Amino acid sequence: MNDDIVNFIRDIYKTKQFIPLHAPTFSNIERKYVLETIDSTYVSSVGAFVHRFEEQVGIFTGTAKAVATVNGTAALHVALYAAGVRANDLVITQALTFVATCNALYHMGAKPVFLDVDRETLSLSPNSVKMWLENNAERDEKGCRYKYSGQTIKAIVPMHTFGHPARLDELSQICNEWGIALVEDAAESLGSFYKGKHTGTYGCFSALSFNGNKIITTGGGGMVLCKDLEGGKHVKHITTTAKQPHPYEFYHDEPGFNYRLPNINAALGCAQMEKLNTFLELKRELAQSYHNFFENSEVQCVKEPSYAQSNYWLNAIICPDKEYRDEFIRITNSAEVMTRPIWQLMHRLPMFSSGLRDDLQNSQWLEERVVNLPSTPVELSI
Template identity: 40%
Template sequence: MNPPIPNAVPYLGGNEWTYLKECLDTNWVSSVGPFVERFEREMAAYVGASHAIATVNGTAALHVALLLAGVEPGDEVLVPALTFIATANAVKYCGGVPVFMDSEPRSWAMDPEKAAEFLTRECRVEGGRVVNRTSGRTVRAILPVHLYGHPADLDPLLELCNRFPLVLIEDAAEALGAEYKGRRVGARGLAGCLSFNGNKIITAGGGGMILVDDAGLAHRGRSLTTQAREESSEFVHREVGFNYRLTNLQAALGVAQLEQLDRFIEAKRQTARAYAEALGRLGSAEPLGEAPWAFSTFWMYSVLLDPACYGDVRRLIAAANGEGIHFRPLWYPLHRQPIFAGSPAYRIEVADRLYERGVSLPCSVGITAEERDRVVAFLAGARR
């Protein structure tokens, strides 16, 4: 049998060993150290934000970013239905309620038109707050996700934050290096969040980052991630904080990976081009391409398959995995999740359709042309 083809695994081909050894040799292994500061500085510069706060993972970054946005218990936050659970869980950590929004068909990310429709038809502005007419709760923020490496359509969402008293937080966990109209994502709203989980485009083993422009927010974010300890030699705390700091060991990996990021993006884009060409010849597969505003990293190469040709996508995924070719379903839409049964959802149609037909193909940075050929041959053989 052929060796398995993983879906997306790390590529550790740079200074990872050297920098990790430096941590061990210098005794800087825990949650402060030169690599933490360097990772934050270099990431802020890369994305184009004034400040970056390293966190233990992307979920923690989202949690703190939502606190910085002022999300309080009972507040609602607009979240796309098609995303990883962490996006909505972070809202729950604040005691908030996610309100699920539909996908826009070109980017698969939050549909700004439907978000606008929800805000105008279903909400009213009262005392400087957006109030959901049905629930009576305050809508505090919009949390778009740049899905699978492709930027969401940010301008109309930012425009909504001008029209309504709302703030925008970007979940850029899946899209480090992606660009919206020539600018890297993660630095357009009040805060942006990144993840360095094992299957992300760069990994720190685990880790995340909050990106902000405002110095006051950066200060508060840093405090909240370090148990909200007062700046003194004593252990004085005036609010409940979190132990969310990244370790120097993880940051050392992150710095080494960041040095390779541009090459990784190019590798992902080359895989996307190769798949698009081969699948174009095959027909009946429609990739998540690039919207006019987008430079995508193609972090997770995903396609919609025509059920008339491929039958049930879930069965196809099982068959591929049975042959050691690791296909993944798209994110299970959050409005269908048992834990979010009580959360509102607004006119979701596209996200459901994408989920029913979508699949993510193997696309590690280090995938070979032969492996891609095996993926395409599997799809060709699976056609009816």
């Protein structure tokens, strides 16, 4: 099986060279827009491409306001801050996530509560959240609190793993019942839809990423999706150092962030957005090819949930056990076909080891079995 998958992937990408997990795809339009930016001299945070990129993403996702940031972690930091998260607050999230989710909390002084995921979605389980709150929380006129310390439970942060949407209706209902903000870590899910509505538009604020390995890239970059226009205006204000407009004076009316996306990066993003629908189509074709290849094997493909349309940012398989996973990764990588395990669970990392958590049964099961496969979109002819 392992030798077969190496040959299969090489047939897809038509190369005997190293095959990365996910590479950016550029053409002349990116070069054209970047050169326009250089020629204009507006390469930093002031320039037409920033506004254009925000508009493109806002229209595509259907959000009230999209605000560009320097990277996805900055976008999540601002989203959490705008949602009211402050130092010593508790934030419910998943242990099965990329470390950026928790880094944003760490640098705010907020504390993560690690709860389990669903095996179907690989994202935060509403059942786990509901059970933990019933056993550990209480709600009063000031909000939701952890009954053993009095700390405010301020937000719930699902991460749409590999672009597969979490069960957002149920999570939204839990947030409404307990008076907790929903903030989506939608970093990996541009182009993913939950019941016909784009991910990142259920939370009061949400974060996208445009890192070099994402479905579209600005080199580095992120975007805050804002559910209402007024909240979006405030996010734009604080990400641009909270400076009040003036011809020459520097007056800042509240603490702010210098998280502005440079115009030269936004130029890349504008070009990439023009290709997004094509990338999504190619990714679905690639995912289907993997599904067909593994159909009668002991390996299970991670597929979009029945209620969702996923972007299939990274294709993933679930191996029978850890030994199979380790051998699969060893053989593919030694053949210069890049595969990788899923992330180590966050509570295993030293800076987050003291975080509150449930039994994380599904998370630990998946940690031992999930492997990502090369997922760069490509025209298929096999």
